[in-house]
Amino acid sequence: MIRVTRKIEFSAAHFYHNPNLSVEENRRIFGKCSNLHGHGHNYTVEVTVAGEADPATGMVLNLKELKEILEREICDRMDHRHLNYEVPELAGQIPTCENLAAVIWRLVEPKISQGRLDRVRVYESPEIFAECTLEPNGNAPHSAGSGAKAESR
Numbered sequence: 001m002i003r004v005t006r007k008i009e010f011s012a013a014h015f016y017h018n019p020n021l022s023v024e025e026n027r028r029i030f031g032k033c034s035n036l037h038g039h040g041h042n043y044t045v046e047v048t049v050a051g052e053a054d055p056a057t058g059m060v061l062n063l064k065e066l067k068e069i070l071e072r073e074i075c076d077r078m079d080h081r082h083l084n085y086e087v088p089e090l091a092g093q094i095p096t097c098e099n100l101a102a103v104i105w106r107l108v109e110p111k112i113s114q115g116r117l118d119r120v121r122v123y124e125s126p127e128i129f130a131e132c133t134l135e136p137n138g139n140a141p142h143s144a145g146s147g148a149k150a151e152s153r
């Protein structure tokens with residue numbers, strides 16, 4: 001099997017807040033990230049597709065096509081947006097790297113026509129990333145974001 005990875009970047013704002021917790025608890029758990037005015041990140045997303053190279057093209061999938069999918073599904077939705085307010089797929093979830101990786105998986109996975117989505121990695125900074133991979137049984141990862149019923153504000 002061969003894995004091929006495409007990287008894409010976008011910038012967005014967010015904050016962390018669980019409406020089921022008190023102001024103090026939110027501050028204790030999320031620290032500066034709980035400031036309701038939000039703050040920005042330059043995100044890097046790596047999307048990995050696994051498969052065999054097509055003998056006719058030498059490629060697992062057409063990387064130009066993958067780039068277009070990532071621009072449409074990720075950048076068009078999230079670039080220069082406020083992730084708490086403007087991305088319906090994140091509604092009700094705290095927009096952490098973890099939840100973002102799961103949402104991006106669900107957006108991109110159905111669009112991959114050759115090979116199989118293998119990994120989605122979301123970097124919030126060069127030091128921090130979360131990744132979503134197939135379950136050990138080969139199933140798609142399930143929702144990471146059903147825990148907090150954040151109000152849609």
Ligand code: NI
Binds near residue numbers: 033040
């Ligand atoms: Ni942040």
